[in-house]
Amino acid sequence: MRQWLPALDLVILDMMLPDVDGEYVCAQIRELSQTLPILPYTGKEEALPVLKDLACLPALIKPVLVPRLTQSLQAAFERPTPPVTESGALRFVRAQSYKVVQEQRARLSGRRIVVIATDDYLRSWLSQMISPVVTPMRAENPRALRKIMETLNVTAVISDGAMYSAIAPIIRPYGVPLILIAATPIQARALVKADVHRIFLMSDPSLGAKLRAAVDGLTSGEDAEGWLVDDIANLHGSTVIPAEILRRFADTVISVRELEVLWLEYHGLERAQIAAQLSISPSTVTTHWKNVQRKLELDREGVRKWFCEYIRSNS
Numbered sequence: 001m002r003q004w005l006p007a008l009d010l011v012i013l014d015m016m017l018p019d020v021d022g023e024y025v026c027a028q029i030r031e032l033s034q035t036l037p038i039l040p041y042t043g044k045e046e047a048l049p050v051l052k053d054l055a056c057l058p059a060l061i062k063p064v065l066v067p068r069l070t071q072s073l074q075a076a077f078e079r080p081t082p083p084v085t086e087s088g089a090l091r092f093v094r095a096q097s098y099k100v101v102q103e104q105r106a107r108l109s110g111r112r113i114v115v116i117a118t119d120d121y122l123r124s125w126l127s128q129m130i131s132p133v134v135t136p137m138r139a140e141n142p143r144a145l146r147k148i149m150e151t152l153n154v155t156a157v158i159s160d161g162a163m164y165s166a167i168a169p170i171i172r173p174y175g176v177p178l179i180l181i182a183a184t185p186i187q188a189r190a191l192v193k194a195d196v197h198r199i200f201l202m203s204d205p206s207l208g209a210k211l212r213a214a215v216d217g218l219t220s221g222e223d224a225e226g227w228l229v230d231d232i233a234n235l236h237g238s239t240v241i242p243a244e245i246l247r248r249f250a251d252t253v254i255s256v257r258e259l260e261v262l263w264l265e266y267h268g269l270e271r272a273q274i275a276a277q278l279s280i281s282p283s284t285v286t287t288h289w290k291n292v293q294r295k296l297e298l299d300r301e302g303v304r305k306w307f308c309e310y311i312r313s314n315s
Contacts, residue, residue: 005032010076012060015042015051024097026054027090035081039072053090055082112137113215114157116145116167122160126181129208130158130215142166149174156197156218158211161187162251168195177218181207183251186259189243190250240264240277248311253295261288262307 001008011029015022026038040051040059048059057076060069084090113130116139117123127136136158139145145167148154154176159167161182171178177197182188188199198214200207241256241263249259257278264274275282292303 001029001032005036008036010073011036011038013038013040013056015040015044020100023050023054023093024100026051026056027094027097028101030054030084034084037076037081039076050087050089050093052082053085053087054093055084057081111215112152112154114139114145114148114154115159116140116142116157116163117160118162126158126160126211129211133212133216142170146170149176156215158215160202161191161199164191164196168193171195179211179214184253184255186246186252186254186256187250189256190247245311252310254292258288258292261285262292262303265304266307266311 001011013022013026013029015026017025022040022042026040029036029038034055038054038056040056041062041064042048042051042059043062045061051059057079058072060072064072111134113134113136115123115126115130115136117126120140123138123140127138130136137148137152139148142163145157149170154174156177156179157167157171158179159181161180164180168178172195178195179198179200180191180196181200181202182191183202185201188201191199197218200210204210240260245263246256246259254262260278261274264277269277271282271285275285278285289300289303293300296303296306298306
């Protein structure tokens with residue numbers, strides 16, 4: 001805003017921004033210009049009084065169709081900006097906006113941990129876990145992450161495992177530590193790569209504490225070497241399934257042992273032979289089968305067909 005203010009004719013301002021309330025941004029814009037037209041875009045009707053005090057144009061209430069947006073833009077250029085009205089609510093918003101700016105500047109000058117995930121829930125969840133030790137920066141998509149990497153010095157990036165292929169090429173040129181949260185042990189095994197600093201399991205009850213410790217170590221410079229998953233031996237342990245086959249099931253809910261049972265039957269072994277091969281009882285083999293059927297909501301023949309098709313389609 002400061003850079004482009006002389007060239008601006010109108011600001012369309014979403015009031016539900018990912019990291020700050022739009023009212024605070026609006027108050028800061030008014031510190032730069034008393035007359036620049038601001039068209040709020042909001043679903044928060046309770047915010048309308050303070051927006052009026054901030055000399056905003058009549059707000060667009062979500063959702064807005066294109067014809068309504070066009071009409072509002074035309075009207076915005078035809079009417080003068082109303083005057084700012086001093087009020088208690090406005091003074092509160094203005095004071096809070098100053099605090100937000102100070103916090104943002106402090107954050108940008110210190111430790112920068114970027115959180116990116118497949119959806120907003122995951123971003124919020126991971127951000128909350130590390131918030132006691134650092135203020136995270138959220139990237140909503142790979143494009144936003146790229147912009148952050150290009151413009152700021154980043155300490156580390158935290159993401160869920162499903163985002164690895166999309167974000168790894170963006171992060172790799174900068175040599176920034178990448179911490180991944182794997183949904184399953186199978187996914188964790190598939191993600192053990194040279195450019196991954198650490199891998200944690202989403203189901204780990206100590207995930208929050210471990211994430212905070214990892215972030216603390218990185219930001220204090222005491223964790224330059226890094227390490228991968230806690231039970232690295234288990235993830236690299238011997239299995240009857242080739243590693244490249246296991247990787248094809250990284251996005252499924254089926255466990256390694258359940259896949260081993262399916263794999264051995266796929267190769268013609270009977271229940272007793274599978275039990276002997278895996279050093280488990282025949283009844284445990286049956287239990288694994290039932291678990292797979294429950295997870296996939298398929299009968300036994302349906303599971304066999306799913307397993308065969310999954311191997312072929314991902315080969």
